[in-house]
Amino acid sequence: MSGLMSNYTRLPISFRHGKGCWLSDDAGEKYLDALSGIAVCGLGHAHPAVSQAIKEQADLLLHTSNLYNIEPQLQLAVKLNALCGTDTAFFCNSGAEANEAAIKLARRYGHNRGITNAKIIVMEGAFHGRTLATLSATGNDKIKEGFTPLVNGFVQVPYNDVDAVLAYSNDNDVVAILVEPIQGEGGINIPDTDYLGKLRALCNQNNWLLITDEIQTGIGRSGQWLSAQQNGIQADVITLAKGLANGVPIGACLAQGDASKVLVPGSHGSTFGGNPLACRAALAVIDTIQNDNLCANAATIGDYLHKGFATRLANLAAVVNIRSQGLLIGIELDRPCAELVSHALKKHLLINVTAERVIRLLPPLILNQSEADLIINTVSDLIIEFTK
Numbered sequence: 001m002s003g004l005m006s007n008y009t010r011l012p013i014s015f016r017h018g019k020g021c022w023l024s025d026d027a028g029e030k031y032l033d034a035l036s037g038i039a040v041c042g043l044g045h046a047h048p049a050v051s052q053a054i055k056e057q058a059d060l061l062l063h064t065s066n067l068y069n070i071e072p073q074l075q076l077a078v079k080l081n082a083l084c085g086t087d088t089a090f091f092c093n094s095g096a097e098a099n100e101a102a103i104k105l106a107r108r109y110g111h112n113r114g115i116t117n118a119k120i121i122v123m124e125g126a127f128h129g130r131t132l133a134t135l136s137a138t139g140n141d142k143i144k145e146g147f148t149p150l151v152n153g154f155v156q157v158p159y160n161d162v163d164a165v166l167a168y169s170n171d172n173d174v175v176a177i178l179v180e181p182i183q184g185e186g187g188i189n190i191p192d193t194d195y196l197g198k199l200r201a202l203c204n205q206n207n208w209l210l211i212t213d214e215i216q217t218g219i220g221r222s223g224q225w226l227s228a229q230q231n232g233i234q235a236d237v238i239t240l241a242k243g244l245a246n247g248v249p250i251g252a253c254l255a256q257g258d259a260s261k262v263l264v265p266g267s268h269g270s271t272f273g274g275n276p277l278a279c280r281a282a283l284a285v286i287d288t289i290q291n292d293n294l295c296a297n298a299a300t301i302g303d304y305l306h307k308g309f310a311t312r313l314a315n316l317a318a319v320v321n322i323r324s325q326g327l328l329i330g331i332e333l334d335r336p337c338a339e340l341v342s343h344a345l346k347k348h349l350l351i352n353v354t355a356e357r358v359i360r361l362l363p364p365l366i367l368n369q370s371e372a373d374l375i376i377n378t379v380s381d382l383i384i385e386f387t388k
């Protein structure tokens with residue numbers, strides 16, 4: 001027995017240290033990381049600015065409590081609000097917790113307007129987390145199996161289908177739309193360019209909140225701070241986590257306008273949320289992304305990867321589609337391909353397969369061109385061999 005619960009199938013490898021986009025295993029063998037711990041380590045591994053911030057803060061103070069002012073937390077809120085067009089921030093420790101805060105906020109917003117049986121519109125194929133409420137909001141029946149009764153108050157519609165949302169315009173119980181600008185776990189599903197704008201308009205017409213889950217797409221990965229900024233859309237509530245502190249656990253729920261004032265003293269909280277250590281790490285991440293122009297690098301190198309794959313895989317019937325925005329890249333095959341993950345590992349490359357048939361690449365934002373070439377060649381060779 002391993003001593004661990006069996007909720008993960010783990011690959012037979014463990015890493016000891018990392019540097020930039022590379023990881024080293026117990027035997028000192030090096031692997032190129034094209035997954036970043038699932039969109040977490042945007043600055044790669046052991047980034048000196050993050051390490052330095054954590055070391056400094058560890059020598060000062062790890063935790064006091066939200067009963068007191070926490071200086072780095074306030075600094076982080078001010079920075080994130082400026083970057084995301086929001087007014088207020090709540091900090092927690094994970095993506096699921098950020099979405100829980102957003103869901104509670106939306107329900108409170110409804111209650112304040114006399115809606116006691118609030119409904120939130122969510123999407124088929126969505127992923128919002130593993131806690132009961134976020135699982136209930138998730139559009140994947142497989143991961144809900146065995147966990148009923150789930151949380152009420154979510155109505156599901158097809159993704160990228162404005163009419164399906166429009167059909168709820170006369171439902172007075174609806175308080176919000178919760179949507180990923182691009183579905184990550186769902187298979188790097190990119191909606192039509194006017195989709196978010198149309199959802200924004202429906203929210204304005206009906207006094208609904210637009211909540212964007214940018215937990216996977218945010219913090220530079222899309223080529224801008226937020227993916228919705230690609231479409232010029234300002235959400236009322238934005239959730240962040242994964243890439244925000246490069247591996248130190250943190251989540252954030254940001255809000256603007258009316259939504260920014262909904263949570264009042266006593267209505268929500270977190271013991272660890274917004275602690276000085278996590279906030280210092282996040283501040284170092286934001287500064288580095290700004291100073292090193294990493295949003296722009298994600299856009300440029302993401303396009304380079306997309307074009308490279310398009311060229312290498314051009315005549316392959318088994319490739320259904322290549323989808324990308326910045327460094328969110330999905331290559332959909334016409335067949336299940338989970339085993340490609342272990343094939344890639346043998347070639348010293350870390351990748352992921354999601355939604356059964358989609359090879360998902362989420363490399364660090366610091367990826368350079370020679371590393372991109374290595375990813376293009378290795379993944380293309382694997383696909384060609386696998387589908388031949």
Ligand SMILES: *Cc1c(COP(=O)(O)O)cnc(C)c1O
Pocket residue numbers: 094095096097099127128129130180184185213214215216241242
């Ligand atoms: C990963 C993810 C979550 C859940 O984040 P956790 O930190 O694992 O709780 C929620 N939404 C999206 C879009 C994600 O990619």
